Amino acid sequence: MTVPTNPGDDDLRQALHDAVADVRPHGTYDDIRSRTTEETPMKRWFVPTLAVAAVMAAVLAGGVWLLSDDGEKLSPAGTPTTGTSTGATDPSESPGGLEERAVPAYFVGETAHGKKLYREFQRKSVCAETECLLKAAMVTALTGRPGDPDYRSLWPEGTTVGAVSYDGDTIVVHLADGVQERPSGMSAADADLAIQQAVFTAQAAVGQGRVPVQLVVEGGSGRVLGVAASEPFAADNPDEVLAPVQVDSPTDGTTVSSHFTVTGRAATFEANVVWELKQGATVVKHGFTTAQECCTLSPYEFDVTAPAGTYTLTVHDTDESGEDRPVNEDTKEITVK
């Protein structure tokens, strides 16, 4: 579809083209190249196969590290539980080949723009293979309990995750009979969002980007929650389906040391991210930071120093409309020791 070309517009078209016709851009491809290669060593370090080693190394070093969806960035998850994991018995390795890993799961929460997906990491002992993390993530998201009481799963009670696989092209997740049709009381929009909850979780666990996700319900109706599922599902636009402000770490209910780092993702106006640390209605600490990029979900992090106590950490965006609209936020109950 094109703009209806009004011949009378040619004057403006001509004027704008003329205005910049003799701009000779400086800067060469090498300028850009030199800036991307500076970042490459980091990127290479974070390639998927090394991620497991990185998680283990971090656990051994006494920190908890989280792996983001794209497998590109590992972020420190607060220094809180440090020390507890460096004992004589190292929980990162057990006789059964299990490792303690941060399992990503997407849940649903309310935002100023309605229900959206939030990512939460839960620490679980899982075996090292991709499928193990995938299965753990699907079980957590579809049948588990979110650590944050503001989140929930849209999947009906009794959902059971069966076999999972990833062949390099498509993620396949089998679900036990019983979720072919949309339960009464679930809206069509919620069914779509539930499917996105599964899609984003599966993609986060596999860490190979936005690969298609085939959901297969035993019993063979070709539907999941009433949605046609004969073809694999694609992820919806993350900027539409994911909550615009999310805290990855610390997670709800954790204990942190007096100096801790908050990490998360935000898609906010001019990348502005604002936070408060509150006790009841009293703001004990507050500040702001910026996410790496504006207007699309991108990482942010900031450091907080606070005396011992129990707090509510609120991270939110800002209302730029001047109309006193509600803001998007994520809150975490945390204890500073």
Added chain:
Amino acid sequence: MLVSAEEAVIDADTALEQLYVAHYAGLVRLGVLLLRDQGVAEDVVQDAFVAMHRRWDRVDPDKAPAYLRQAVVNRCRSALRHRGVVARHRPDPLPDAPPADASVLRTEHRTAVLDALAALPTRQREVLALRYYLDLSEADIARTLGISRGAVKSHASRGAAALRARLSREEDA
């Protein structure tokens, strides 16, 4: 897995080079229309390329040009805000912001067009630049700016009228 990650890095570099050849100059010119400053426009466009490279594994290659375009428009808007209140309240020639490159503003008429654009509200300027310089469809403009097609229409008609009015005043003067 390691191999595919290595390939992904190579792909990002190759893709970046092709996109650079195809789009760099055009995006800088778009930036000049939005910012009236070639130096800042170059910075903005390079930043957009670097950011795209960083998240290449999440960019649909077919949509990379649209991604770059959107990143440039957003970053130009941020750059303008950083330039601040002073400039906003002084819509006439910006004495504190001389053109970074004299060749940009070689003729008076060209200067006049850029000045007239600079005096418009940001949204109108963006819509006009995307419509008349990049020849984007109404739907693509709406998607790039994250606004409705109705809003594109109204910014386009108001912006065009305001730009014409300023340019004809210029000619009369």
